[in-house]
Amino acid sequence: MVTLNLCLDQMALRLAAPDQLVGVSYLSQDPRLSVLADRAAALPPVRDSVESILILRPDLVILGQGSHARLKRLLRDAGVRVLELPWATSIGEAETVIEQMAAALGREDVGRSLIAGMREQRRQLAWKGAPRGTAVYLEANRGTSGKGSLMDELLRLSGYRNLASELGIGSFGRLSLETVLAGQPDLVVLDGTANDNPARATEFVGHHALLALAGQAKLASVPTKYSICAGPDNFETMRRLAEAGR
């Protein structure tokens, strides 16, 4: 079997038996994006080209819904089974995807224990009680996550109201730093390591104005790899949010 997107890779690396998985997408080998980068490094990286997939001789290719139609057709023409799984944007959806993938691999028991572990962590980490404040998530190019996004759910589970959602922003939108400051959030969530390789998109991490806000708001640094995919890694995000909120 081969998986073709970062988030499906992460699940496959957890669910598959050692000899079941013969390739994952090249993104999974990037330690900034992938929690299981070292495990992925042992497998051949796959790009979105049919040739690089077929050379691995998979029986099954798992890819995200919305993958290119030509890719799917070429794979089917070559006699490879194709399974399309939806893009999960919440922990609940991730559980469904895990169930589906586990069934396709014949590893239902592993899937069930993974989901049970997730539910247990969620129960332990969820904030009980009234919301403790507002939070805002800042990503590259002044992006933020509002209503319907995974980060929105994680903030809510951790006991925060999401400033971006309250400003009417959808699952992805943009917020100017000015609006962020004027909203006076209690917690600012960002990837503090994002600008280690400098880019204009991510240089806001060191912006003076944010540092000034730090006097009033708490700052949580959550590496992108813990929040980019819905799944078991999200609890690391919640753990860091809880730690920052203390």
Add this chain to the structure above:
Amino acid sequence: MNRWLLLLVAALYLLSLAVGPAWWPWRLGNEVGWTIVWELRVPRATLGLLIGGVLGLSGAVLQGWLRNPLAEPGVIGVSACAGFAAVCAFYSGLAAAFVLALPLAGIAGAAIAVALLMGAVRSGTGTVSLLLMGVAINAIAAALISLVLALSPNPFAYQEISLWLAGSIVDRDLRYLAIAAPFMIVGAAIVLGAGRWLDALSLGEDTARSLGADTRSLGLRLTLGVGLMVGAATSVAGVIGFVGLIAPHLIRARVGFRPGGTLVPSMLVGAALVLGADTVVRLLPTASELQLGVFTSLVGAPFLVRAVRKAHGAWLAT
């Protein structure tokens, strides 16, 4: 006229401080409001003022010097070349290690482009070769910028190309102002003193020489001045096009077509244009804020078309 222009610039500067997505930050009544004004709006408005000023001034200098009303840092590739050098400094991590690397790289890039263009003009082939040289420099710089960004390990770098090339002064903090402003001011001082010689140059290089101009050192001086101004401006804001084209055109007829006389008014008009444009992009109801350079191009490119048509090939033929 200069007095009115100064008033206009001052008014637009104050407007730029007062307008933004958070509207009246002082109503918050605490440090956060103060932070919004001081850390976000003051750098933005001041950068707009300085960058607009030096772009307008550079346009006036280049137009007078190259004796060509289409010369403009963006059109002839000076900004793009400065942008490439700044991108190199930024993504290589050099700018993070040494703060002045960013403006210095931009200045070097701009100066190299000016020198290349001057070489093309010296060889005496006129407007067409100047503009073609500009096309070539723009193309090379754009390709090299894409290459450098593709090589950067930051996953967002490559997506930034379009944003970077479009130019913006959003969310720059005081550090950017501190590293770029001195270079822009020094560059402006260098070329402002050369107005008299620009008038002489408008009569042709030989005539200028017979009037006592040292054309060689004047060329170096103007190259250095334009390099400092455009390089420093581009290294913090990206490419903001057409300001240098529009500003001298708006006032040329009012100063009796003397290139030296266009310098100060062009600077003021440039500052007013950028401050005004930057305020407008903040107020436009677009989903995410329009890039400043996109806006100036939207307004400026038709202006270029008009300038070319009005010329009826008069100088295009030379």
